[in-house]
Amino acid sequence: MAEIEIKGVAKQFGAFKALHSIDLTIADQEFMVLLGASGCGKTTLLRIIAGLETPSEGEIRIGGRRVDHLPPRSRGIAMVFQNYAIFPHLTVFENIAFGLRMQKQPEDEIRRRVTRTAEMMHIDPLLKRYSGQLSGGQRQRVAVARALAMEPDVILMDEPLSNLDALLRLEMRTELKGILAQSKTTTIYVTHDQVEAMSLADRISVMHKGRIIQAAPPTEVYAHPAARFVGSFIGNPPMNFLQATWVSPGKWMVAGMVFDGPGGEAVKSVEFAIRPEDVRPVAEGGIACDVRVVEPLGPHLLVTCDVQGQLFRAVIDNDVSVQAGETILLTPLVDRIRWFDPETQAAITIRGS
Numbered sequence: 001m002a003e004i005e006i007k008g009v010a011k012q013f014g015a016f017k018a019l020h021s022i023d024l025t026i027a028d029q030e031f032m033v034l035l036g037a038s039g040c041g042k043t044t045l046l047r048i049i050a051g052l053e054t055p056s057e058g059e060i061r062i063g064g065r066r067v068d069h070l071p072p073r074s075r076g077i078a079m080v081f082q083n084y085a086i087f088p089h090l091t092v093f094e095n096i097a098f099g100l101r102m103q104k105q106p107e108d109e110i111r112r113r114v115t116r117t118a119e120m121m122h123i124d125p126l127l128k129r130y131s132g133q134l135s136g137g138q139r140q141r142v143a144v145a146r147a148l149a150m151e152p153d154v155i156l157m158d159e160p161l162s163n164l165d166a167l168l169r170l171e172m173r174t175e176l177k178g179i180l181a182q183s184k185t186t187t188i189y190v191t192h193d194q195v196e197a198m199s200l201a202d203r204i205s206v207m208h209k210g211r212i213i214q215a216a217p218p219t220e221v222y223a224h225p226a227a228r229f230v231g232s233f234i235g236n237p238p239m240n241f242l243q244a245t246w247v248s249p250g251k252w253m254v255a256g257m258v259f260d261g262p263g264g265e266a267v268k269s270v271e272f273a274i275r276p277e278d279v280r281p282v283a284e285g286g287i288a289c290d291v292r293v294v295e296p297l298g299p300h301l302l303v304t305c306d307v308q309g310q311l312f313r314a315v316i317d318n319d320v321s322v323q324a325g326e327t328i329l330l331t332p333l334v335d336r337i338r339w340f341d342p343e344t345q346a347a348i349t350i351r352g353s
């Protein structure tokens with residue numbers, strides 16, 4: 001069992017606070033992705049879990065055992081990093097065996113584990129090759145095989161696919177998902193690529209300025225962002241936000257249309273949000289959108305508009321005739337509308353949404 005518990009973990013670099021009291025529990029065998037823009041603290045959190053960095057505050061437990069005072073080698077983890085430290089002068093076999101030799105495992109055990117993980121990663125025909133002669137994708141597999149050969153409880157990965165070209169990235173992503181699901185390890189995977197995060201994760205922790213803003217399954221993060229930041233970071237193009245004005249309890253005017261929204265005394269102002277794919281063109285009664293740019297995206301059109309001085313993007317079917325300079329009417333799918341508090345930026349939940 002390798003549940004990972006992170007409690008109140010903070011990290012200060014001089015006067016700069018890189019992490020603010022992080023609380024996160026990753027279940028045994030869960031695939032958790034840390035997602036966020038450059039500098040949000042993902043790598044720092046991963047390095048603290050690995051033991052390569054000491055937290056300024058907080059505790060870390062792996063499988064119930066407190067590890068934050070233990071050296072990396074005693075934590076039962078294996079790591080795969082962006083510049084995956086494959087030794088070019090060693091064969092693939094010796095690269096995969098590297099950690100096992102450090103652990104002084106017996107020779108027949110080393111052979112068994114190297115062969116098994118090489119088969120798993122489809123690099124068994126390459127075992128005798130020198131790693132310097134491999135392609136980027138093959139080197140990447142060697143790095144993952146080396147981590148898996150340790151049979152760790154936990155694998156930590158920091159942008160492991162970022163050096164690969166787009167097609168190889170896609171292939172490796174699919175393979176990694178399958179292999180890690182079989183291997184029964186608990187995985188923490190750092191990326192700033194939201195597509196990678198969505199496709200791999202059981203849960204995504206969205207980080208922003210040293211905090212975890214939301215930790216939830218990918219579909220939940222996408223459909224129900226807990227904060228404005230999450231909606232604006234996840235999704236390509238991201239969520240649209242429009243100002244709303246109060247009409248009467250539970251009714252809000254948004255760009256000339258009235259919608260049911262948050263009610264109650266406490267709600268004084270709200271922001272309306274809708275994903276670009278959750279609007280439909282209508283002949284009358286929609287939000288008036290002044291079309292600025294139309295971009296064909298294969299099956300869809302990306303239409304960038306101005307709505308009363310606010311940027312609004314719509315993804316609509318490519319059989320709709322629309323041109324820059326026109327005004328079109330778009331109506332949002334009512335069950336996809338989300339509301340945010342402009343002050344706290346937190347999502348306001350209303351019944352049924």
Ligand SMILES: Nc1ncnc2c1ncn2[C@@H]1O[C@H](COP(=O)(O)OP(=O)(O)OP(=O)(O)O)[C@@H](O)[C@H]1O
Pocket residue numbers: 013016018036037038039040041042043044045192
């Ligand atoms: N050793 C250090 N000394 C001072 N500041 C640091 C140190 N390491 C990281 N930081 C700062 O802490 C913040 C978080 O860095 P971190 O590397 O964790 O971000 P990240 O989200 O992984 O970004 P990236 O995707 O660019 O790797 C950054 O502002 C970084 O400049």
